[in-house]
């Protein structure tokens with residue numbers, strides 16, 4: 001695992017928060033039996049679409065930004081992809097390595113912030129930003145860097161909290177920057193091809209333990225990038 005670089009103050013708080021959650025729970029995300037399933041039928045539409053695209057396109061190099069405990073990265077690795085999993089929390093990074101070993105796959109775990117991670121190769125497809133970009137203040141800088149690091153016509157899958165539901169108190173312990181529907185992230189992808197777009201309203205949140213019942217709205221966007229718009 002790479003050594004962690006200096007972090008911006010907000011990122012230190014986010015890292016600390018997630019370290020504690022990941023230490024407290026053996027499996028914080030993806031409690032269901034479908035955690036490492038590569039069967040699209042066992043997943044929500046959003047995750048099924050990512051798996052179907054990955055299966056159709058065949059292996060290459062994938063990038064998972066804010067990989068958490070690595071469920072998405074491990075599924076792609078099971079499909080034969082070389083995966084770079086970039087994750088702020090060192091506790092999460094250790095868990096990705098352990099879980100990947102248990103599933104007998106390799107994931108390149110990078111304990112870095114997506115805001116400062118150097119992505120030199122234009123090598124990645126697909127790129128996943130599942131529930132992570134909303135912790136980043138300057139999303140455009142990250143998205144531009146990622147677009148540059150993607151193969152022509154790569155698929156980007158982004159899931160975000162939407163401002164359509166006020167951020168519940170449970171989440172105010174860490175800085176979260178929810179997105180406006182039709183806002184900066186969707187605007188970034190406007191000249192690219194939407195493969196899947198869903199605005200989920202007021203969904204009960206059951207994915208993470210330790211918090212009371214609360215609701216979120218989500219923006220879920222899967223896009224094929226337009227090579228003409230790539231730097």
Ligand SMILES: C[S@@+](CC[C@H](N)C(=O)[O-])C[C@H]1O[C@@H](n2cnc3c(N)ncnc32)[C@H](O)[C@@H]1O
Pocket residue numbers: 011014015018029030065066067068069070071072086087088089092112113114115129130131132135136
């Ligand atoms: C809501 S979790 C989602 C985890 C995973 N993508 C999933 O869907 O299971 C968000 C993750 O993003 C990570 N994260 C937040 N800010 C980050 C940053 N600047 N760079 C890398 N990871 C970050 C957090 O540590 C956390 O593990």
